[in-house]
Amino acid sequence: MTKLFRMLSPYKGMIALVLILVFFQTLGELFLPTLMSNIVDKGIVKGDVPYIWRIGGFMLLVSAGGVLCSIAASFFSAKVATGFGRGLRSRIFGHVERFSLQEFDQIGTASLITRTTNDVNQVQQVLVMMLRMMIMAPLMSIGGIIMALSKDAKLTLVLVVALPVLAIAIWIVAAKGIPLFKAMQVKLDKLNLVLREQLTGIRVIRSFNRTEHERVRFTAANTDLTDTAIRVNKIMAALMPVMMLVMNFSTIAIVWFGGLRIRDGYMQVGDLIAFIQYAMQIMFSFIMLSMIFVLVPRASASASRINEVLDMKPVIVDPLQVNGEELVEKAGQYEDAEQDEVADQMDETEETPTAGYVEFHDVSFSYPGAEKPAISGISFAAGPGEITAIIGGTGSGKSTLLNLIPRFYDVSEGEILVDGRKVSSITQEDLRAKIGYVPQQAVLFTGSIAENIRYGKEDASDEEIRHAADVAQATDFIASMKDGFNSAIAQGGSNVSGGQKQRLSIARALVRKPGIYLFDDSFSALDFKTDAKLRAALKGETQQATVIIVAQRVSTVMDADRIIVLDEGRIAGIGTHRELLESNEVYREIVSSQLSEEEIA
Template sequence: MLVRVLRTHLRPYAGNLLLVVVLQLVGTIASLYLPTLNADIIDNGVAKGDTGYIMGTGGWMLGVSVLQIACTITAVYFGAKTAALFGRDVRAAVFHRVGEFSAREVNQFGAPTLISRSTNDVQQIQMLVVMTTTMLVAAPITMIGGIIMAVRQDVGLSWLVVVAVPLLAGCVGFIASRMVPQFRKMQKNIDGVNRVLREQISGIRVVRAFVREPHEVERFGEANANLTDTAIRAGRLMALVFPTVMLILNVSSVAVLWFGASRIEDGKMEVGALTAFLSYLIQILFSVMMGVFVMIMVPRASVCADRISEVLDTESSVRPPVTPIKSFTGRGQLVFERASFKYPGAAEPVLRDISFVASPGQTTAIIGSTGAGKTTLLSLVPRLIDATEGRVLVDGIDVRDIDPEALWERIGLVPQRPYLFSGSVASNLRYGNPDATDEELWEALEIAQGKDFVEAMPDGLNSPIAQGGTNVSGGQRQRLAIARALVRKPEIYLFDDSFSALDLATDARLRAALRPVTRDACMVVVAQRVSTIIDADQIVVIEDGAIVGKGSHQELLDTCPTYVEIVESQRSAEEAA
């Protein structure tokens, strides 16, 4: 998975990568040439007292050093830039894929893990790309070139290289292999911390209302402790890497000096060659260390790549049509033909054999007990989910054959949980229509009974709205969400229990204001209160996912026991109040 993610998203930057490789190659060759020049100065300049040779060769060393520095800086710049662009592309790919998911896929993954996969997981792979372009490219070149240059200096000491390099690679590789399961566990623990933190922030009012702060502190402490313990175990293993490297490096350096001194004493080696050999050995071991250091990051990046690929490879259950219908005529007639919906693996369907017609110019109400399937039924229209059996038609065309953009342009949805985005009142209302004027926004607010409280805000339409609309009340959120749908001026209005947070007087005024605006539109209202839908042209009663009654208020009182039970229960509650 890691290779596939890298190959797919690094392909556009192949030119940058090639440039990095060339620069690293030139810079590495330059660095390998420096110890040889230094050895020449010692053996041919210092030993003979030839100042001119020292100055000339030193000038060459200075030029080679400048070349190495320039190549390294440029390579690191392009490598870091490529990694940043790679991270941007992967995050965009994950974001767009999640944007295509239906509610089923979002619930399957969960918001916390989708967030961590889009941020932390991408960052881990991006770091691997940075380290690869800046270190791993140079490591094999340095190691191979260093071995060749070391053997050129003295064949007799080359056995030290043969011993030290495999020993270092084996020790560090063993430690790295033990870190893989810890990194895999760490990513899951990060998801756990994100999940608990998100729940606590979103549900802070509930936590405080039930005085559950100590319990939530304990929950977060447990999740945080699990992540900490895993990170400590991985950190302990990582902490062994550098002492191991330095131990082998220092022992190898001592061995070079020990055996090299004997060869110099025997006249088989010069002092400059010994210093050059020692420099090459250090370069070789450091290149091995750099390579292994990057390889340590591979397991964690591989885990992250698996998680990212899982998102990218997941196809939405709501698929766009092969040959979409982008334009069609009609006024927004909505037809359900034996529509059913069943979650994969579920024993029973959520909806069964739903058939009714919602016509333009009429209000169709849907009522039923909690969990009857009302929201699921409404979700079939804008294709938040797709019917597993039967069809949903808009103006005689199956919604699965309509271009999604063309379908959504005809629909104004007010969800059961009205969500507002961080920004201002105006920016939230213009989600319905980006080109809406201020006059149109005020008109929609007046119909939605929200004009008074928006005018009372310090900056009116420019007043700030916090993420999720947490700085306004539940009723104000609902009215702003209704105004957002009204600004769109669609042909089909879908109100999913959108009046539940309103008092009866505001509810009545809002419904009265809606009538002239939605006179020619198809309006479908999901409601819990009978008073909200008593004047509807058609009321559909749902129980356990099936239609048990259909007609006007009076007709249902005469023919539908379930509706009568709902009406009587609400009357009893009002009388008791």
């Protein structure tokens, strides 16, 4: 948690002000019992009414000052904590944005959401408490002991017995509570995961009549979290009765022995009243410390989870740019030999070939923890004005191959070149600016249709948006909607069909006018007529660009300039439709499974 609190440096002045305000508030509270003692011993006992009024008025001023300090300290501590929370959430979000898909797979989306919201909130809450109590509790405790000693040193022996009992109780509760707080955050992750799956998969759940099954899953996760929360709250709840018991017995002991001290003439009544108040202040300072001990373990568990995200280094990083030239990663991260290799590569590729040229040189890739590579030994080249299609069975590595071009993952072996340069020597932003990507699962965002298409190019004009929609064969269904291009898209695009989602995703890529188009099975939800019209329109639109299409349908790829047949992660053949029909058994099997003999002929 200390590591996170380094982010408080912009709030140093405000924190200092909070500490000063709390300091004066505590001094006021420590001064009040002494004033009360003076009123009793010098005013009431001696019958000095003017003295009572004078000291009483001064007590009111001290109390009013303490109230003002308390209000101001609460305001500024809340301002510091909320600003810290806002900055921490922004930092986590910015860091997560740089993650590759591998980091997302490792932590999980549900856990990342929990860490950015709930965990940050836990740290934010404990920060407010600490700003108010980290100086008040020690100061009140130490000051109370000093003031109690000044009233009667021997009577302070009562506290010597009481305070260790309180300290032991706090330690036992903290020791038992910390592991449970950590477990609660993990179980909250699980609950969020189950809830997220149920909300996003509601159509599948209902279509298979699995509502009751999912209710049981949610109830199990919810009950598990609830049971853990009840256990930890039972432990925490035991702390307050113990503390009140110790406080009450301490008060009885102080009154008993204090009465004896007064009888023997060693103490005055006012001093006993002040001593009792100081004893209560000392006890309450320990209660404040116990509250910190209650909150700190949970916040500490949350802070560890947040630091786990912030400390995670993305496996895919950008090269450092100096004077517009691409260099290697930050100094010290690579050995000299590797730096020389990258520098040599840069010298060789100073003059880039035609924009949009893509080359694979003996590329292999394995997912983390996988037993065998997803793709192996992939080599081919695709240039502008060409359509390269990739086809193969399920799990043959088609989408994996496509995901390597925009560097969603880094290759395990070999190299990928775009415009003659290794993709690892180009910044991710510059690389992806060259690419128009249409994913396998069409993703739309809340907002209007125009905003979703403009997502591909922020400054796209209305004319460019309409043209992209025309090419993507989306104009007809957009025109049939109530507000046309201003029609709203619901969360996840739930108010449009699968085919409409795909056409809008294609329009979003087209409006970008990139040098490379990547279509990852992006025509699967389209009927054959729309598919054919779209591919015909794309030919005219992408004449100067490189087009790489992943598809399951033979009809989608048969007109491509180059068809790559994948089988179990390896290239089984490359050629045109006719060439592969004659020479490649895998391709013939795929074609014969989809087309009749007449269509093949």
